Every structure is written in C-alpha cells, then in structure tokens.
Amino acid sequence: ETGVTQSPTHLIKTRGQQVTLRCSSQSGHNTVSWYQQALGQGPQFIFQYYREEENGRGNFPPRFSGLQFPNYSSELNVNALELDDSALYLCASSAAATKAAEQYFGPGTRLTVT
C-alpha cells in the first residue's frame, strides 16, 4: 500500500509569483484535503476535493485554488504569493468525504516566500 506522497519537498519563491504543489493520495482513497501549517502552529484547513470537485473550504482567499484528477491526485495552486504564505503545506487523503473518515497525511512541501 502506497502512502500519501507530495512534491516538491522544498520550494523557494519570490513574493508575487505563483506556485503549484502536488499530492498523490494513498491507494484506495478518493478524497484529498489540503492544510497550511505555519511554523509552531497546528495545520489549518484550506480545502477538500472529492470526485474532482471542491467539497469544502476554510478561511483562505481565492488565490488559493486546487484541482483533483480522475486518479484522485491533487494540486494546490497559490497565486500572488505573499510572505505570510511561507509554511508547510500538507496534503491528507481519506477513503471518504465525511469528516469522520480517517485522514492520512503526506510529508508536506515546505514553501518559503522571499
């Protein structure tokens, strides 16, 4: 069984640029959620994708967007990067879209915005 994988591991971008982060869900999982984890804080929910559609969104602006593909992998896109976007971005997959479904996290992508 393959776990959740994310790429790239680390990324450095300049303020105002755009970035795309990628996630492959665990085998058998059809739901992907994205979280932002600032240094020293707990993860904060960005949005969830189920059956290729956004299925819920946290308190993040529209410049945070995403996609889910037929193979359940997902992308997180962030436009007009700001310094405060520097964080660990985590992807989690689950076998169902209900909140009670267990979520399994990937190792994350560390984004640094300068």
Next chain:
Amino acid sequence: QQQVKQSPQSLIVQKGGISIINCAYENTAFDYFPWYQQFPGKGPALLIAIRPDVSEKKEGRFTISFNKSAKQFSLHIMDSQPGDSATYFCAASSTGYGQNFVFGPGTRLSVLP
C-alpha cells in the same frame, strides 16, 4: 466556536513517566476526535481517535479520555519513552460532507532518558 484549545504548550517528562495533554472544544457538533503525532520534517501521523459515544479508548501505551459534558478530551501516554518526543496535535471534526478537521496548536513533548 471552531477553535480547539490545547495545553500545555510544551511538556517535559522523565522516561517511564506519564505524559498528559489536554484539549477543549466549543462546537457541540464535533463528534470525532483524533490525535496526531508529528516529528520534525514529517507530516502528522494518526495516533488514536475517539468518538463521543465512549469515555475512554486505549491502544497500547496511548489512552484518550473523553468528557462530553465538559467538552474536553485528553491524551495519556503511559511509560513515556524518548522515542515519544514529538509534537502532538488534538483535532476535532463532525460528520457530514465539506467540513474538515480543526486542529489544536500543538504540544511539544520531550521525554528525558
């Protein structure tokens, strides 16, 4: 109402001791409470989870105690080991589509050898 409070912020325990981390929530719609363990440079790993129909759940050295009336739940790590040194996050969610986990701010646990 979406907030989950967690304490202490950091915890130092001697090897073999008991580590206790507490969380509190406000939203009575929450009905699933997982705990995650995170090592530096890694994503959070699911440790143990509880639903409010039981007051306690034990898996190995890890126990969750749940107090529905007080809207509090806690993680107990028995016989703490240096390998348990990590950051622990409590979280809460409720059933239904489109919503997701609300995490506490985390507790950094250090177990001294």
